[in-house]
Amino acid sequence: MDKTPKKIKKYVRQALADMPVRTAVANAAETSVASRDKIAGGIPYWELVRRKVRSIKKDVLEHLDEYLIEFESNCQANGIKVHWARDGASAREIVGKIARDCGASMVVKSKSLTxxxxxxxxxxxENGIEPVETDLGECIVQLLGQIPSHLVAPALHLSRQDIGRVFQDKLGVEYTEDPAELTEIARVHLRQKFLSARMGISGANFGIAREGCICVVENECNARLTVSLPKVHVAVMGVEKLIPDMAALPYFLKLLPASATGQKSSSYVNIIGGPGREGAGEGPQEVHVVLLDNGRSRILGDGQLRETLMCIRCGACLNSCPVYRQIGGHAYGWVYMGPIGSALIPQYLGEKEGRYAPSLSSLCGACREICPLEINIPRHLLKLRNKVVRAKQSGFFERIAMKLWAFAAARPLVYRFVTWFPGKFQMLLPGKRAFPAPGYMGRRAIGRFDSKGFAKRFRRMERKND
Ligand code: SF4
Known part of the structure; x- marks a missing residue:
């Protein structure tokens, strides 16, 4: 699937024209928010846990260098090989080399945004190694040649009828739309892959510094099979995923499933603390952790935007976002989407390539309210919009409009005229219709202007208040 944030406008238009996808995304998001509210409301001390988790992450980010060194040395003591990847290219090369060294021609993967x-x-x-996604949603979007449309539910935009057709076309099975039968088809398709793969690749929800291990949270058991059946396990994780110690983990395990899927707890919590022990007869012979920077150090250097690195990828902000609910995840053009995606895209890809992303928000604040870490996404989006403008990457018409606005706002007479004129003009239109705004009104309603103008109305309000 050709996806680049440069083409965001085109993707947004396509998404708005796709009513079945809009409906599927909006319904799924609404259901997720309702289940999250129900579960969060029933967890005692929810707000205290939120504050605790936030303070833990804040401390980790402030002392990330120390935590990373501690994590590396404790992982090594546990027999885990730690690799440092400055950027995407070095991460790809590291994983590719490990795959070649163990002779893997096919690898199984559990869900990993990194x-x-x-x-x-x-x-x-491209290097002759077949990657097989084993999370059900990821498996479906991979068969379709798409990227995930949600951080937690990659195939959220598809109906079971769509999935039935994908399995029929790509796996050569009979069409069915029965969820149990669809799951069984995926199970049979993937089981053989698990048994024959020499290498498994996972992400990591958390890296635990003091104990030198990683934690992978999931519901389908595919991650457990990925990290334990093949001879070699490679976990790719962003450097910001660290937590200080095992004692901090339960706080995160309380917030993550409730916010992500409206569950009290996840079905499987995998803690990987090294290769299989001798004599145990199970577990991988080699475990590697690839620590990815890819711009995170730069983000860490910004005292405000650093907060976006606290994200635990629960996806709750997507579900609550009125913009995401209308356009879905693909319209953002990259692997991160929704409110947190709008904040991450320009930071990872730069103000030029990611210039449209911070504008995909109404700044209503629903994302901040639902975020388990209370990340102030609207504030960060404003800063990022500012950075886009300063880098001269905003659109031509936007620049002209802002210049005209600045011109009028600095001249009271001009300002009075431009706020008075539309109201008077619409009085002359047949039926006193709203002021015509071609293009803008194609997709949304526009209210009628006040015929007295803003300045007059404001003065009247002030007099009344006095
Ligand atoms: S920003 Fe907050 S709500 Fe959104 S995915 Fe990250 S942790 Fe979840």
Whole structure:
């Protein structure tokens, strides 16, 4: 799937014209928010846990260098090989080399946004190594040649009828739309892959510094099979995913499933603390962790935007966002989407390539309210919009409009005229219709202007208040 944030306008138009997808996304998002509210409301001390988790992440980000060194040395003591990847290219090369060294021609993967971020699947395929996604949603979007449309539910935009047709076309099975039968088809398709793969690739929800291990949270058991059946396990994680110690983990495990899927707890919590022990007869012989920077150090250097690195990828902000609910995840043009995607895209890809992303928000604040870490996404989006303007990357018409606005706002007479004129003009239109705004009104309603003008109305209000 050709996806680049440069083409965001085109993707947004396509998404708005696709009513079935809009309906599927809006319904799924609404259901997720309702289940999240129900579960969060029933968890005692929810707000205290939120504050605790926030303070833990804040401390980790402020002392990330120390935590990373502690994590590396404790992982090594546990027999885990730690690799440092400055950017996407070095992460791809590291994983590719490990795959070649163990003779893997096919690898199984559990859901990992970080590997999507670095374009690992395409790289492996180009180098003759078949990557097989084993999370059900990821497996479906991979068969379709798409990227995920949601951080937690990659195939959220598809109906079961769509999935039935994908399995029929790509796996050569009979069409069915029965969820149990569809799951069984995926299970049979993937089981053989698990049994024959020499290498498994996962992400990591958390890296635990003091104990030198990683934690992978999931519901389908595919991650457990990915990290334990093949001879070699590679986990690719962003450097910001660290938490200080095992004692901090339960706080995160309380917030993550409730915010992500409206569950009290996840079905599987995998803690990987090294290769299989001798005599145990199970577990991988080699475990590697690839620590990815890819711009995170730069983000860490910004005292305000650093907060976006606290994200635990629960997806709750997507579900609550009125913009995401209308356009879905693909319209953002990259692997991160929704409110947090709008904030991450320009930071990872730069103000030029990611210039449209910070504008995909109404700044209503629903994302901040629902975020388990209370990340102030609207504030960050404003700063990022400002950076786009300063880098002279805003659109031509936007620049002209802002210049005209600045001109009028600095001249009271001009300002009075431009706020008075539309109201008077619409009085002359047949039926006193709203002021015509071609293009703008094609997709939304425009209210009638006040015929007295803003300045008059404001003065009247002031007099009344006095
Ligand atoms: S920003 Fe907050 S709500 Fe959104 S995915 Fe990250 S942790 Fe979840």
């Amino acid at each position: 590997t999507e971020e670095v374009g690992l699947n395409a790289y492996l395929a």
